Amino acid sequence: MIDPILKAWQVDADHNERSCIVWARSYPAARREGAQQLELDWADVTDVTRIPELDDGVDDLLAWQLENGWHFECHSCYRRVTEDTGYVRRADALFCNEECAGKRLVKMLADYRREAEVSAMALDAFPGGRIDRVWSSEYGGFAALQMTDGTWKHFECAPAPAESETKP
């Protein structure tokens, strides 16, 4: 499943506070790829080490990382989760407990619903457009649409009302 020329490397920044594993042919390639994954510059990388054990790939990288003492942030409350603290896993996301996993799901559903609303409003404003991107944040809802003549339109609306206001 992995190019045999590629080797596994662990790339660290902030002295192990942020790390990732990459497969690359050489140290410079691993460092570049790792910095990119961590959204840092080449110079921010503090360590690059080989992990021969992973050269042939691994079925479940996250499970391997947990077994090998890596720590992660809860996707909901950002508390530290490790093999020792225990965790709830949903796909590739880790949570400190079921409550946090549930909260995240509720938020994701609310975000999807809001994006569907913003899409509908954008299509009302620019009939015939094709939605290329849609997102919403505390600053409002946004959509980028491509029209049939190839031009682009940008749609903006007010932020979603707070949850308490939407309930009867």
Ligand SMILES: [Zn+2]
């Ligand atoms: Zn949590």
